[in-house]
Amino acid sequence: MKRTGRVLVCTVTLVMIWLSIGIAAVEEHHNDVVVVGTGVSGLAAIWELARSNIDVAVIEMSSHYGGTALMSEGRICIIGTPEQAHAGMPDSPQIAFEDFTAFGRDERGSGPHAEWVHYYVTESRREIYDWLTGLGVRFEKDVGLMPGNRVPRWHQVIGKGRGLIEPIYRECAHTGNVTFFWSTRAVSLLRDGDRIRGVRAERLGDHAKIDYLAPVVILATGGFQSNMDMVRENWPTDLPFPDRLLIGAGLNAVGSGHEMAQAAGAQLKNMSNQWNYATGLPDPLNPAGQRGLNTFSPQSIWVNKAGRRFVSESQDTKTTFPAVLRQPGSTYWAVFDSAARGTFFVSGWDRQTIESTIFDNPAMTLFVKSAPTVRELAEAAGLPPDAIENTVRRWNEMVTAGRDDDFGRIGSGQSSWSHPSRIERPPFYAVQFFPLTRKSMGGVAIDMSCRVTDSSGRPIPGLYAVGELTGLAGINGKASLEGTFLGPSIVTGRVAGRAVAAELTARKKN
């Protein structure tokens, strides 16, 4: 990519304003575009702008790039890849379109944004796979099959989130057209009549107020699932709110972009479409006890306070999440044996970290119990011992018989999460789980160019939004096929970057 010296053209003006309380410095930066956020959606937009020789100021409240993608598994839903073909599992936009719309629809017929789904299933190969591999990103050969997909399309980036982000950031940083302002938080949008003309921000180190002025702003601030007030306000009306809900989304996914865009007249759409998980464990690294880890034990059975199973444990989130919310205290215990301990999974963690931080950590004894017998395990967890013994005995009989008469978990057609095995080898384990927030599937309304729209559907001049802030443009509807957050973040980012480049070129000509 061409290196230019345009960053030097960026003017930095220090205007000293005398206030009655003392001297406050208002710093101004003038650029062609301001991008707020360096998650994968922001970086995808920045990459498009930088290669069009556009002078970009990037504001990031964190001291590091990458956002939520850095803690992600790096799994991406892509259609029509060489890996799929190699495995003899040919996919097509038509099959994928049907899967997206069938899985994301609710019983009232409300579902994904058809036009965006169509764009995604048709263009994911070019916009995501070809682009990423061209930048040096590599994928594992095996492609996973997730619930709701008739074809495996869950592609694993080698190196997970970091393996995805590093090559994109490297390219953006090397163009010379982009200036990054780290540890700087966007506070509000600046307006000139109807038009957005920049962003007011605060430098977190010294609390200085800075104005980043540009004819176009792209908001890429992520979702709102780490803002408990917003999660509660927008909770789906058909689901009870849990007694304890852990936060499991990106650290800065607190809805600040939603707030700024709404104050500028943007419409917020489908905010109750939230993709939250049933598999949250309090995070031992968060002493306040608010944050949780997405953990899973594929060989376990789940029992409620009465010691009974209540759902097929390997079902999709669409089924397990409401089932957990309906249990007393909206909690359950996953019961498994020593043979299954090695398959206990924590999103983003390696085996050694799981062992030392979960199983061998005295701070986790409230939620992680072990005992030499099933009866003693039940007593340690405060569960009814007779009921637990009966439930484990029945489960073992059903595994041996090869049929789950209660919830249909055993047999053909199961997802890759289902590993039914007998629970028989001591010591036995019980781990307590709670619901966990994760990903926003609703957000700031955008059109097909990622221009932010108001309640009448009219674009707000100078304002674009991308990524999870937009609820991934409504691609998932009510439920996600998985891997459908990183992919649409990239696609909306690239679409916005190109649209802004075209808008700026047109403005210069006029």
Ligand SMILES: Cc1cc2nc3c(=O)[nH]c(=O)nc-3n(C[C@H](O)[C@H](O)[C@H](O)COP(=O)(O)OP(=O)(O)OC[C@H]3O[C@@H](n4cnc5c(N)ncnc54)[C@H](O)[C@@H]3O)c2cc1C
């Ligand atoms: C643990 C975990 C695992 C996941 N794994 C997967 C997966 O395997 N596959 C998948 O498809 N999805 C996955 N996801 C979801 C996916 O990672 C996110 O949806 C996606 O990364 C969102 O990207 P984004 O750019 O829209 O937002 P973010 O990555 O959240 O980036 C937003 C950026 O904006 C910054 N910011 C926010 N507010 C401001 C402000 N006011 N001023 C300045 N900067 C601000 C933030 O610091 C951040 O850097 C996972 C999510 C989590 C939490």
